[in-house]
Amino acid sequence: MTTTQTNAQTFAQDSRIKEAKALLLDALRDHQNSIDGVRPPHPGMQAETHAILSRFEEQRAGSLIFPYLGSGFGKGPLVELADGSVKYDLIAGIGVYLMGHNNPLIVEANIDAALSDVVIHGNLLQNVDSTVLVDQLLQLANRDTHVFDHCYITSSGVMAGENALKITFQKKHPANRIFAFKRNFAGRTLAFSQINDKPGLRIGLPDCFPVDHIPYFDPTRPEESIEETKQAIMDRILLHRGEHAAIIFELVQGEGGFHVGQRLFFREIMKLCRSHGIAVLVDEVQTFARLETPFAFQYFGLEDLIDVVWIGKASQVCATFFRKDFAPGKGLMGQTYTSTASMVRSSLATLKHLSEGGYWGPDGKINRLARHTVSRLKAFGDETGLIEGPYGLGSMIAFTPFGGDGEKVTAFVQTLFKNGVITLTAGANPTRVRFLLPYTVLDEKEIDKTLEIVFATLRSFSA
Numbered sequence: 001m002t003t004t005q006t007n008a009q010t011f012a013q014d015s016r017i018k019e020a021k022a023l024l025l026d027a028l029r030d031h032q033n034s035i036d037g038v039r040p041p042h043p044g045m046q047a048e049t050h051a052i053l054s055r056f057e058e059q060r061a062g063s064l065i066f067p068y069l070g071s072g073f074g075k076g077p078l079v080e081l082a083d084g085s086v087k088y089d090l091i092a093g094i095g096v097y098l099m100g101h102n103n104p105l106i107v108e109a110n111i112d113a114a115l116s117d118v119v120i121h122g123n124l125l126q127n128v129d130s131t132v133l134v135d136q137l138l139q140l141a142n143r144d145t146h147v148f149d150h151c152y153i154t155s156s157g158v159m160a161g162e163n164a165l166k167i168t169f170q171k172k173h174p175a176n177r178i179f180a181f182k183r184n185f186a187g188r189t190l191a192f193s194q195i196n197d198k199p200g201l202r203i204g205l206p207d208c209f210p211v212d213h214i215p216y217f218d219p220t221r222p223e224e225s226i227e228e229t230k231q232a233i234m235d236r237i238l239l240h241r242g243e244h245a246a247i248i249f250e251l252v253q254g255e256g257g258f259h260v261g262q263r264l265f266f267r268e269i270m271k272l273c274r275s276h277g278i279a280v281l282v283d284e285v286q287t288f289a290r291l292e293t294p295f296a297f298q299y300f301g302l303e304d305l306i307d308v309v310w311i312g313k314a315s316q317v318c319a320t321f322f323r324k325d326f327a328p329g330k331g332l333m334g335q336t337y338t339s340t341a342s343m344v345r346s347s348l349a350t351l352k353h354l355s356e357g358g359y360w361g362p363d364g365k366i367n368r369l370a371r372h373t374v375s376r377l378k379a380f381g382d383e384t385g386l387i388e389g390p391y392g393l394g395s396m397i398a399f400t401p402f403g404g405d406g407e408k409v410t411a412f413v414q415t416l417f418k419n420g421v422i423t424l425t426a427g428a429n430p431t432r433v434r435f436l437l438p439y440t441v442l443d444e445k446e447i448d449k450t451l452e453i454v455f456a457t458l459r460s461f462s463a
């Protein structure tokens, strides 16, 4: 009998594999039953975990943000740590665990990945799954209007940004200046250490290329803000004629403190830059799959004005999207590790779930849960005066306690961690507390439970 199936396909359909998978997932669900809320560290595990963490910090020559070492188990928004504690994870490994912890869909995707050859995907060998993923990512990016002709997968958010920079510099050669916004953050390579508006992170590093930092949108003075930023751009263009290759946008600033831009602001600045031959780049590493549309550029209606976009975090793989005329010259891009079978399968499972789960749209689940969270935070702020805000957009939500005092907010977030909710600070002057809600595994009740802990901690901290 002739067959048109590969061995990989017949292997995947083997009834023993289906049975084994069903057994594994049953066992997972059974063990998840014992995780039903926040738990303190186990007294017998605390000292050992502390010692392991201290050694690890010594080995990597730097402390971790939290004493956070996962046990490798969790259930939805709850994660178990190596000290036996269980905590609500509202920052999701800074946005990666959009599908929550030990989500059976992701576990199943990883069983499939484990059974497939090619752990590491890269320059020389990628499984056919990569091509399916690139098709789906391009369809998502082009779902309203055709924007991008190409999508290149890579291993991290900042690497996707590096690829964006390289193709842009190559196209705009010899222009070598970049416009970036104040409060911008885009990762930690040498190139991005120049672009980030965080001078502290480039101490002792050599300059790669000149960057002009310009003011971001100010919602308290929308019209003046547009004019000021345009003026700042024009001043620089006149000073350095023909030298600017690109401008980089975050449509909702992530590390900078969840500051949200405005459609008119973006369109005016983008049009001005394009009219001077400056490429428009959008970093969607933190915004991808957080708003009511898959990409933030779709929410703000910027399809006609952008050239290159890159994503990461929630997408499980990282990728750079670009128009035809930005296609790289031979050899400009290439990596031994672009992703793994596990990342590609997890990404496919995540995209499938998002497309089927009623998440998108003004009344989709993302906005419903966001509205609920925002209204609870607002009511608490009005009642107690302990917080300002909330700020952000979609499932990117932040608030400012203690007038945004960096030290106090950092101490608060550490205490909140001890009390069972993992969040993170964002921004400076003011420093805020932020959530990247893992909305696929949350409902209103679960959000209320986490906010009760947040509010109790705020009250006790202020007292």
Ligand SMILES: Cc1ncc(COP(=O)(O)O)c(C=O)c1O
Residues within 6 Å of the ligand: 094, 156, 157, 158, 159, 161, 185, 186, 187, 188, 250, 254, 255, 283, 284, 285, 286, 312, 313
């Ligand atoms: C907007 C933005 N761009 C890029 C990055 C870098 O991504 P990665 O840490 O995966 O390299 C980050 C990380 O926080 C980010 O928030």
